[in-house]
Amino acid sequence: MFGSLFRRNASQKLSALLLVFGFIWGLVLLRYTFQQPKRQNSAELREQILELSKRYVRALAEENQNAVDGPRGASMAGYADLKRTIAVLLDDILQRLGKLENKVDDMIPSSVTDTTNSTSSNSAPAGGSKQISQQEFTSLCGLTSIDGFPHCQGKVKWMKEMWKSEPCYASYGVNGSICSFILYLSEVENFCPMLPERIKNVAAANVLKPKAKILSSLDGLLATLAEREELLWIKLRIERMNEKWIAAVKALAKKYNLQDRPQKKILLHLGLLTKESGFKIAENVFKGGPLGELVQWSDLITSVYLLGHNITVSTSIDQLKGHLSILTGNKDGCPIRGEKLLDLIYIDIVGLKQLGSVLGTSFTHYRCLLRVLDSFGTEPEFNHAEYTKKKNYGSPWGKLNLIPKQFYNMFPHTPDNSFLGFVVEEYFHKNHSAFLNKISRTNKALVYGKLADYWKDKIPFLDIVRKYAELHGTFHEDYKVVLPKYVINHGILSGHDLQLLLRETKVFVGLGFPYEGPAPLEAIANGCIFLNVKFNPPKNRKNTQFFQGKPTFRELSSQHPYAETYIGKPHVWTVDIDNLSLVEELLRQIMNQKVEPYLPYEFTCEGLLERLNVFIEKQDFCLQREIWPPISALRVKVAKPSQSCVEVCQKEQLICEPAFFYHLNKVAELQRYKIICSTSKKESDLYLPAYNPENQLCLLQSDYLLFSCAGSHEYYNRICPCRDYVKGQVAFCQGCLESKMDN
Known part of the structure; x- marks a missing residue:
C-alpha cells in the first residue's frame, strides 16, 4: 500500500498521504481511548480525543499551507486547485469534529458528565456515601448557607470518596474531615462558600496587597501598543481620545475615594485579533472592516490601565501560552499551589476556546475569573450546555456553563448579562468651542453603511431622502452594486475626518444593517438626527439568518433598539423605510428640527470608568461573599x-x-x-x-x-x-x- 504512493503523481501522493495519516490517526485515537486510566471520566476523555483530532487536522492544514506557499511556491502553480481542495476538505473535517462532539455529548449519560462543568449537584461516584446535608455543614463547620453554590454538596461527597486519589490534596490540608473538604473546595476550587472565620483572614490578606493607583497619563500604555502592528487601530483611537480619558479619570477620582482598591492582575486576550482565528480583522480594519468589537476592546484596555491595575495584553496563542505557561505544567488533578496568578481574565468568545485548549484541565479553576466580551449577548438557555442539548438549540457560541453575568455586552441588551458598553467618540479640537462654532451644519444626509451591499434594494428609500438632503456615503470604492450618481462618496474615512463630517451633517440615515453598532451614537453625539429603521416583525434567530447562530432569542424592534428606547425623539426617529409616504412625512418634520449634541453618560469616558471600576470591585463569581x-x-x-x-x-x-x-x-x-x-x-x-x-x-x-x-x-x-x-x-x-x- 505505502509503496504505491511513490508511483503516483504529486497530487495523488498528497491526497493519499492525507488518507494514510487519517487511517493511522484513527488507530492512535482508538489506542489512546482504551489505554487511559479507568478513573478518567468519559467527558474528559471525549475532550482530549477531540482536541487531539483538531490538532492533527490543523497540523495538516499548516503543512499544506507551507508546502504550497513556501519558498518554492512560485514553481508549484499546479497545486493551486489541490490546495483549495485540501483546504475545503480540512475545513469540512473540523466541522464534522464539531458535530461529532455534539453526538458524543448525547451518548454520555448525565451520571458521568464531567463534574467540573455539570450543573447537577449529584456529582459523586456511583455507590458513594450519602449526600451531606446542609444541617451537617452547619453543625460541623459553622457554614450557615450554601446558596449560590449548587455543586458544593456533590463535591464534598466526591471528596469524601476520592480525597486520597491525588497526593496534592493532602498538601492543601485535606485530611478526610468534612471541614477540610469545605476549606479546600471554597479557597482552592471555588465550589463552596468560605467558612465564616476564613472570610476575615481573606479580608486581612487583601489589606496587604498592592493598591491600585489612578494614573494620569497614557504614555506607558501607548508605548506598549506601539510595539504590535495588530494593535495599531486601537493605539490610534486612544491617542485621539487621550485628553478626554485623562480629564475623565481625574473627574472620577474627585467624585469617589479610589485610594484603597486592591490592584488586580488582569489578562486581556483579544482572540479576534489572533492569526489563528482566521478573521483577519487587523488587516481589514482600515479598509472598512468591522470596528464595534475593537472599539470596545480599545476602551476596556484604556480603562483598566487608567484605574491602576496590572494588565497584560495578548493577541496570539503563543503569547497566551507564554503568559499561562506556569498554569499548564501541573501533572495531577489539583490546581497550582499558591496565590492565583491572575485575578481577572477579559476575553472574547473566540479567545475563550483558545484559552481552554491552552489551560487544559486547569481551565475549570479559572472559569470564575472570566469576563467575556459578547456583542449580542448570551442568554441562560444557550449558556447552559445540558439545557441547550435538551431543547436542541443550535448555536456554535453557547454551552459555556458560565454565570450569565460573566458575559459583557456592548449595550444593555439583556439583564441576564452585564452591560460593559464602550465610549462614544466625539469630535475634539484644541480650540474646541471656537472651532466648532465655525462649522456650519447643512442639509446633508450621511448614510450608515461602509459596504455598498447594504444599499442594495434601498434606492426608492434613498430617492426620498435625496429630495430633502444632499446624500453622502463613506463606503469602500471597490463595490459591485450600482448606486445612484447623486451619492457623494468619501470613501473610508479616518476617525478625525468622520467626526468632522458628522458635525456638518443634519441626518444620519440607517439602512437596517449593521445591527446595534456604535456609529449611530457617535452621530447623535455630534448633533445629527438618526433615522432608525423599524423592523416589523422584529428580527430574531427564527426569521433572520444573521441571528440564527447567535445564542439569544432576543427580538430587535429596530436597527438600534438602545437608541430607540433610551434616547428617542428628537434625536432618534424610528420609521418603517418601506412606507415611503411615512418616510417623506417624517423627513419634512426632521429637516425643521434643530437638536443639540447628546450623549448618555454611560457612553462617556467617565461613565465607562465608573461602571468598570464597580464591576472590578463588586462582581465576584468565585467566592460570592x-x-x-x-x-x-x-x-x-x-x-x-x-x-x-x-x-x-x-x-x-x-x-x-x-x-x-x-x-x-x-x-x-x-x-x-x-x-x-x-x-x-x-x-x-x-x-x-x-x-x-x-x-x-x-x-x-x-x-x-x-x-x-x-x-x-x-x-x-x-x-x-x-x-x-x-x-x-x-x-x-x-x-x-x-x-x-x-x-
Missing part, C-alpha cells in the same frame, strides 16, 4: 402567565436583576413578600422561581445557571426580582451610587 447590587434595591413583582420578568419589570419602569434570584429562591423569603407556599418543590427550568396561586404551589430553581429574566411559562406566575436604575447609567441601582466604591 456578598450580593451585589445590595439587597435593599430589590423590588419583588409577580408576572402573569406567559409574561417574562423582563416585561413585568419594564412595565413598572424597573429592570430585572438576576443577582437577586438567589435571595428569592426560598419558601421563607417568598412568604416575606406575601407569596404563600402551601407546598413547594425544586425543578430546573428558565421560568423559576414561580408559583400557582390556585393551589399555592411554589416551584423553586434547582439549577442556578438557569436563573433567567427572559423565561416565561404559559400557566405559572413568575416571581421577579426587579430594581430601579440610574438614567444614563442603567447598570446601577439608584442606591448603589453613594457607596458603590467604598471598601
Whole structure:
C-alpha cells in the first residue's frame, strides 16, 4: 500500500498521504481511548480525543499551507486547485469534529458528565456515601448557607470518596474531615462558600496587597501598543481620545475615594485579533472592516490601565501560552499551589476556546475569573450546555456553563448579562468651542453603511431622502452594486475626518444593517438626527439568518433598539423605510428640527470608568461573599402567565436583576413578600422561581445557571426580582451610587 504512493503523481501522493495519516490517526485515537486510566471520566476523555483530532487536522492544514506557499511556491502553480481542495476538505473535517462532539455529548449519560462543568449537584461516584446535608455543614463547620453554590454538596461527597486519589490534596490540608473538604473546595476550587472565620483572614490578606493607583497619563500604555502592528487601530483611537480619558479619570477620582482598591492582575486576550482565528480583522480594519468589537476592546484596555491595575495584553496563542505557561505544567488533578496568578481574565468568545485548549484541565479553576466580551449577548438557555442539548438549540457560541453575568455586552441588551458598553467618540479640537462654532451644519444626509451591499434594494428609500438632503456615503470604492450618481462618496474615512463630517451633517440615515453598532451614537453625539429603521416583525434567530447562530432569542424592534428606547425623539426617529409616504412625512418634520449634541453618560469616558471600576470591585463569581447590587434595591413583582420578568419589570419602569434570584429562591423569603407556599418543590427550568396561586404551589430553581429574566411559562406566575436604575447609567441601582466604591 505505502509503496504505491511513490508511483503516483504529486497530487495523488498528497491526497493519499492525507488518507494514510487519517487511517493511522484513527488507530492512535482508538489506542489512546482504551489505554487511559479507568478513573478518567468519559467527558474528559471525549475532550482530549477531540482536541487531539483538531490538532492533527490543523497540523495538516499548516503543512499544506507551507508546502504550497513556501519558498518554492512560485514553481508549484499546479497545486493551486489541490490546495483549495485540501483546504475545503480540512475545513469540512473540523466541522464534522464539531458535530461529532455534539453526538458524543448525547451518548454520555448525565451520571458521568464531567463534574467540573455539570450543573447537577449529584456529582459523586456511583455507590458513594450519602449526600451531606446542609444541617451537617452547619453543625460541623459553622457554614450557615450554601446558596449560590449548587455543586458544593456533590463535591464534598466526591471528596469524601476520592480525597486520597491525588497526593496534592493532602498538601492543601485535606485530611478526610468534612471541614477540610469545605476549606479546600471554597479557597482552592471555588465550589463552596468560605467558612465564616476564613472570610476575615481573606479580608486581612487583601489589606496587604498592592493598591491600585489612578494614573494620569497614557504614555506607558501607548508605548506598549506601539510595539504590535495588530494593535495599531486601537493605539490610534486612544491617542485621539487621550485628553478626554485623562480629564475623565481625574473627574472620577474627585467624585469617589479610589485610594484603597486592591490592584488586580488582569489578562486581556483579544482572540479576534489572533492569526489563528482566521478573521483577519487587523488587516481589514482600515479598509472598512468591522470596528464595534475593537472599539470596545480599545476602551476596556484604556480603562483598566487608567484605574491602576496590572494588565497584560495578548493577541496570539503563543503569547497566551507564554503568559499561562506556569498554569499548564501541573501533572495531577489539583490546581497550582499558591496565590492565583491572575485575578481577572477579559476575553472574547473566540479567545475563550483558545484559552481552554491552552489551560487544559486547569481551565475549570479559572472559569470564575472570566469576563467575556459578547456583542449580542448570551442568554441562560444557550449558556447552559445540558439545557441547550435538551431543547436542541443550535448555536456554535453557547454551552459555556458560565454565570450569565460573566458575559459583557456592548449595550444593555439583556439583564441576564452585564452591560460593559464602550465610549462614544466625539469630535475634539484644541480650540474646541471656537472651532466648532465655525462649522456650519447643512442639509446633508450621511448614510450608515461602509459596504455598498447594504444599499442594495434601498434606492426608492434613498430617492426620498435625496429630495430633502444632499446624500453622502463613506463606503469602500471597490463595490459591485450600482448606486445612484447623486451619492457623494468619501470613501473610508479616518476617525478625525468622520467626526468632522458628522458635525456638518443634519441626518444620519440607517439602512437596517449593521445591527446595534456604535456609529449611530457617535452621530447623535455630534448633533445629527438618526433615522432608525423599524423592523416589523422584529428580527430574531427564527426569521433572520444573521441571528440564527447567535445564542439569544432576543427580538430587535429596530436597527438600534438602545437608541430607540433610551434616547428617542428628537434625536432618534424610528420609521418603517418601506412606507415611503411615512418616510417623506417624517423627513419634512426632521429637516425643521434643530437638536443639540447628546450623549448618555454611560457612553462617556467617565461613565465607562465608573461602571468598570464597580464591576472590578463588586462582581465576584468565585467566592460570592456578598450580593451585589445590595439587597435593599430589590423590588419583588409577580408576572402573569406567559409574561417574562423582563416585561413585568419594564412595565413598572424597573429592570430585572438576576443577582437577586438567589435571595428569592426560598419558601421563607417568598412568604416575606406575601407569596404563600402551601407546598413547594425544586425543578430546573428558565421560568423559576414561580408559583400557582390556585393551589399555592411554589416551584423553586434547582439549577442556578438557569436563573433567567427572559423565561416565561404559559400557566405559572413568575416571581421577579426587579430594581430601579440610574438614567444614563442603567447598570446601577439608584442606591448603589453613594457607596458603590467604598471598601
